[in-house]
Amino acid sequence: MLQHIIPATGLLFTLQNILWINIGVFIGSVFAAIPGLSVILCVILFLPVTYSMTAIPGMMFLLGIYCAGGYGGSVSAILINTPGTPHAAATMLDGHPLSEQGRTKAALKIALYASTFGGVFSALMLLFLGPQVARIAAQLGTAEYFMVCVFGLTIIAGVSGKSMIKGLISACLGLLISCVGSDPMTSYDRFTFGIPRLYLGLDLAVCLIGLFALVEIMAKAERRLDRLNLDTTQIKDDGVITKAEYKRMTRPVLISSLIGVMVGIIPGTGASEASWFSYNTAKNMSKHPEEFGHGSVEGIAAAESANNAVTGATLIPLLTLGIPGDGTVAIMLSALMINGLNPGLSLFTTQGDIMYAIMLGLILVNVFMFLQGKFLTTIFAKVVSIPQEILTPIIVIFCFAGAYSVNGNYFDVGVALIFGILSWVLRKLELPPVPILLGLVLGSMTETNFRRALLISNGSPSIFFSSVYCIIFLVLIVGAVGAIVRGKMKERKASQQKED
Amino acid sequence: MKKKILSLALVGAMCIGLLASCGGKKNATWKVTCPWAPSGVAAMVSQQAATKSTSYSDTITLVAEAIKGDAATVNTWVADTKANDTELVFVGEGLLSITSILDPDKMQFGYEDFVFVENLYSSIFVLSADAELNINSIADLESYVGQGNEISVAVNGATGSEAFLAASLFGAMGAGDKLKLTPYQSAAEAAQAVARGETQFAVSHQSQILETYQQKGVTVVCAFDENDIANGPFEGVEGVGQHGYPYFRNRCFVMARAGTDEAKVKELKELYGKILADQEVADWLHDTMLLEVDTMSVEDVEAHIDNVKSIVNEYKDIVAG
Amino acid sequence: MSKWVEQFNGRMDAWGRKLHEKEIRIPIDLVTGILFFLLGLGVLLVMPDQVAISEKDVVNGRAFPTMLTVVLLLCCAMLIGKELYKLATKQPLNWKVINIQVEIKALIILGILVVTYLLSKLTGLFVVGAIFCCLGFLLYFRCRKKSYYVITLVIAVAIWAAFRFALGVDF
Numbered sequence: 001m002l003q004h005i006i007p008a009t010g011l012l013f014t015l016q017n018i019l020w021i022n023i024g025v026f027i028g029s030v031f032a033a034i035p036g037l038s039v040i041l042c043v044i045l046f047l048p049v050t051y052s053m054t055a056i057p058g059m060m061f062l063l064g065i066y067c068a069g070g071y072g073g074s075v076s077a078i079l080i081n082t083p084g085t086p087h088a089a090a091t092m093l094d095g096h097p098l099s100e101q102g103r104t105k106a107a108l109k110i111a112l113y114a115s116t117f118g119g120v121f122s123a124l125m126l127l128f129l130g131p132q133v134a135r136i137a138a139q140l141g142t143a144e145y146f147m148v149c150v151f152g153l154t155i156i157a158g159v160s161g162k163s164m165i166k167g168l169i170s171a172c173l174g175l176l177i178s179c180v181g182s183d184p185m186t187s188y189d190r191f192t193f194g195i196p197r198l199y200l201g202l203d204l205a206v207c208l209i210g211l212f213a214l215v216e217i218m219a220k221a222e223r224r225l226d227r228l229n230l231d232t233t234q235i236k237d238d239g240v241i242t243k244a245e246y247k248r249m250t251r252p253v254l255i256s257s258l259i260g261v262m263v264g265i266i267p268g269t270g271a272s273e274a275s276w277f278s279y280n281t282a283k284n285m286s287k288h289p290e291e292f293g294h295g296s297v298e299g300i301a302a303a304e305s306a307n308n309a310v311t312g313a314t315l316i317p318l319l320t321l322g323i324p325g326d327g328t329v330a331i332m333l334s335a336l337m338i339n340g341l342n343p344g345l346s347l348f349t350t351q352g353d354i355m356y357a358i359m360l361g362l363i364l365v366n367v368f369m370f371l372q373g374k375f376l377t378t379i380f381a382k383v384v385s386i387p388q389e390i391l392t393p394i395i396v397i398f399c400f401a402g403a404y405s406v407n408g409n410y411f412d413v414g415v416a417l418i419f420g421i422l423s424w425v426l427r428k429l430e431l432p433p434v435p436i437l438l439g440l441v442l443g444s445m446t447e448t449n450f451r452r453a454l455l456i457s458n459g460s461p462s463i464f465f466s467s468v469y470c471i472i473f474l475v476l477i478v479g480a481v482g483a484i485v486r487g488k489m490k491e492r493k494a495s496q497q498k499e500d
Numbered sequence: 501m502k503k504k505i506l507s508l509a510l511v512g513a514m515c516i517g518l519l520a521s522c523g524g525k526k527n528a529t530w531k532v533t534c535p536w537a538p539s540g541v542a543a544m545v546s547q548q549a550a551t552k553s554t555s556y557s558d559t560i561t562l563v564a565e566a567i568k569g570d571a572a573t574v575n576t577w578v579a580d581t582k583a584n585d586t587e588l589v590f591v592g593e594g595l596l597s598i599t600s601i602l603d604p605d606k607m608q609f610g611y612e613d614f615v616f617v618e619n620l621y622s623s624i625f626v627l628s629a630d631a632e633l634n635i636n637s638i639a640d641l642e643s644y645v646g647q648g649n650e651i652s653v654a655v656n657g658a659t660g661s662e663a664f665l666a667a668s669l670f671g672a673m674g675a676g677d678k679l680k681l682t683p684y685q686s687a688a689e690a691a692q693a694v695a696r697g698e699t700q701f702a703v704s705h706q707s708q709i710l711e712t713y714q715q716k717g718v719t720v721v722c723a724f725d726e727n728d729i730a731n732g733p734f735e736g737v738e739g740v741g742q743h744g745y746p747y748f749r750n751r752c753f754v755m756a757r758a759g760t761d762e763a764k765v766k767e768l769k770e771l772y773g774k775i776l777a778d779q780e781v782a783d784w785l786h787d788t789m790l791l792e793v794d795t796m797s798v799e800d801v802e803a804h805i806d807n808v809k810s811i812v813n814e815y816k817d818i819v820a821g
Numbered sequence: 822m823s824k825w826v827e828q829f830n831g832r833m834d835a836w837g838r839k840l841h842e843k844e845i846r847i848p849i850d851l852v853t854g855i856l857f858f859l860l861g862l863g864v865l866l867v868m869p870d871q872v873a874i875s876e877k878d879v880v881n882g883r884a885f886p887t888m889l890t891v892v893l894l895l896c897c898a899m900l901i902g903k904e905l906y907k908l909a910t911k912q913p914l915n916w917k918v919i920n921i922q923v924e925i926k927a928l929i930i931l932g933i934l935v936v937t938y939l940l941s942k943l944t945g946l947f948v949v950g951a952i953f954c955c956l957g958f959l960l961y962f963r964c965r966k967k968s969y970y971v972i973t974l975v976i977a978v979a980i981w982a983a984f985r986f987a988l989g990v991d992f
Contacts (some may be wrong), residue, residue, distance in 0.1 A: 181569075183570065186659070186878070187883055305933065338566075393973055394973065396954050400950065417938055
């Protein structure tokens with residue numbers, strides 16, 4: 001590890017990288033602060049920008065957006081009682097009440113400090129755990145990789161949306177769409193319907209622009225044009241946090257960061273799950289549980305440290321196995337692969353300098369997030385009230401320009417539009433889009449490993465039960481399905497009881 | 501006042517925009533499309549050449565791009581470009597000699613759609629074996645094949661150059677019917693497969709098997725060349741040619757669109773020549789990538805394509821069934 | 822002009838109020854199950870035409886999509902079966918209310934997107950589509966602030982210029 005750290009530091013500390021980190025952090029904070037815009041949408045919109053960059057600045061830019069998105073959502077949650085991102089909902093429960101008590105600056109400060117701690121903790125975990133997990137991953141063969149893909153897809157299908165069956169339908173749809181183009185094993189065309197542009201398959205970024213961004217534009221039809229007029233002069237408090245408060249926050253921040261890392265490592269679970277889980281844990285462990293929901297500093301600190309502790313952890317399965325920890329990092333996979341960085345042990349050995357630069361860069365991202373949060377919070381607070389009339393066409397133009405720039409043709413813009421319509425229909429049918437995204441990302445990997453494993457075993461499916469790793473993943477899949485089904489049944493029962 | 505400033509800004513921005521989109525474009529940036537994996541040898545060499553281009557030319561800047569997709573990428577490239585466009589593409593024997601015979605319908609282009617600029621390197625593929633088999637030479641290999649064992653070989657792509665080299669070697673040894681080719685998505689993956697024991701053999705670039713070889717996961721049996729490897733970590737590895745087995749080196753030609761001005765092609769060829777003569781590039785190719793600088797003429801290119809075609813015609817039944 | 826706009830908006834509002842009351846209730850799980858079951862059958866039907874295979878392959882290019890389609894069909898069958906069981910045992914189905922006004926508004930937005938795409942494609946000038954897009958959405962939102970028009974158009978041109986000149990996208 002040490003042999004990579006010094007050259008990695010040299011690669012990382014360039015003016016270009018520092019600039020891209022700061023641009024990413026700023027954009028991520030702004031997007032996350034605006035209710036209705038999500039971090040995933042922001043990463044999708046700016047992904048094409050990274051296509052002309054090399055690996056390190058490109059990843060620094062995207063990681064800047066990703067990490068700052070974890071913090072930015074708390075700004076609107078605290079100021080206007082509307083979470084900028086779904087994972088800031090737990091922060092809102094205590095952040096806004098604290099703001100109403102005249103301690104807006106203090107609430108924002110706690111969110112920032114906790115987010116930074118969670119982020120740095122997670123980045124360190126990635127730095128130390130990543131190479132170890134990669135070593136294990138290197139022992140996985142073709143059959144084992146197929147099982148890993150199935151494991152990832154099962155969890156994502158299970159936890160996205162209300163129904164596991166619908167999650168599976170979405171995942172199958174994503175995997176089927178990934179089959180369009182040339183067969184990864186034989187190069188024969190599949191489902192191209194004689195359209196030459198489809199021989200190369202559908203570009204991930206283009207599909208995602210439709211699935212996640214254009215559909216949000218169409219969803220404006222569902223919403224009223226709410227005015228979020230914020231009076232930033234209300235942030236008048238001195239923002240002082242007492243020693244006693246710092247002391248109270250230490251334990252929840254530490255525990256929540258650990259929870260965030262553990263949740264982040266599991267594919268398919270993300271910042272929302274981590275922040276709620278941590279919030280409830282902090283409440284149960286607190287000496288003042290009665291303060292939760294009424295402006296508890298522990299509540300804000302727990303939720304914010306957890307949702308930022310997810311950021312580094314989600315990269316562990318991504319960089320070692322190629323399985324994204326959540327939807328946002330799934331998109332980052334294409335930024336890595338376009339630069340020839342394929343997940344696995346070789347990433348940590350032959351491309352070690354670049355990889356360590358990216359991992360160290362994540363710490364730097366959190367440092368700049370802290371600095372921007374400290375000095376630019378007033379700006380982030382102001383953007384909360386950017387009018388939708390201005391924002392909507394700007395997002396559309398970004399979507400179209402992004403889709404066009406992927407391959408430099410309007411065919412891709414048309415594809416993005418079609419995916420936008422598809423996503424709208426899926427939304428009406430209550431089918432979650434995240435399993436489609438994972439299906440698209442994991443499709444080729446799942447298929448090639450499935451077919452190659454059967455080729456190696458001369459068509460015998462026994463190869464999928466032939467090694468210890470295969471059995472472990474099989475047990476994990478069965479266990480995860482059991483836990484998800486049980487959880488869904490409990491949820492249903494609880495909602496039925498509520499209705500009664 | 502505020503409105504006036506905003507209106508002026510709008511008018512200004514629109515005027516600049518329209519003028520820029522109507523105005524002619526003079527750009528000396530040549531995009532070099534590599535239709536294979538961005539982590540592959542060709543893409544890396546192309547990237548290195550692009551990085552060096554600004555040091556040797558004021559008029560041409562090379563920009564490397566890798567779009568995995570093989571024939572599909574080149575089809576799109578041919579459809580989107582015309583003569584004198586500042587676009588270059590890599591085309592290898594895989595497309596010109598293999599796909600053109602096995603699956604001509606897939607290619608919406610022919611050799612005549614390109615004009616040859618330069619060949620950057622040649623790579624000698626090697627056959628590696630699972631270390632547990634203890635096969636260290638062609639004699640060992642012949643003896644192993646003679647025992648009538650089933651032979652599984654990891655290759656990059658089902659019908660790529662590596663597949664045909666494996667087919668030609670084992671076919672010539674009389675074991676074509678025992679051969680099972682297991683395709684992987686990159687040469688690096690194929691090299692790792694043999695170390696994991698998924699296959700007994702792998703055909704790969706030398707650089708891609710080096711790490712596994714150094715970790716004693718594999719032995720390197722032979723090289724697909726006339727003579728023994730002369731230097732580098734695999735120095736002394738036997739060439740199959742001297743044992744009478746067929747072989748070819750892997751080459752990737754940089755091509756421009758047919759009809760492009762001869763002067764421009766000449767200028768590009770000269771630029772590539774200067775880049776390849778750069779000691780730093782030559783050392784990197786030789787020491788890190790384990791490749792040889794190999795500039796060629798049009799005649800050399802055609803001879804290479806014909807040689808590979810003859811091997812493909814002879815062994816296509818083993819590979820494609 | 823402003824009178825005409827007022828009249829137009831008034832008419833739209835009246836129409837919108839009427840449409841707002843119109844709703845369609847659909848048994849969402851049943852419909853999803855049937856739709857995707859049909860899609861699965863469609864995929865199986867076009868498979869022989871759309872996926873060429875080699876007879877020599879142990880596992881050919883149809884294996885994976887076929888497996889996925891079978892899983893899709895099974896999921897759909899379970900979804901349909903569950904809803905039919907609910908119907909038979911007189912349990913309430915999972916209904917979804919579709920508001921006609923919302924859908925028509927979504928169609929108008931889609932119209933703006935499609936026209937933006939077509940204008941950019943047919944003129945070959947992305948900036949033309951971008952300007953239409955800004956005007957289309959500002960009119961859709963009934964924006965009356967001139968400064969919003971100016972700000973949006975300036976940003977639109979700036980985005981195009983950033984992609985065109987900074988990122989080298991030729992459009």
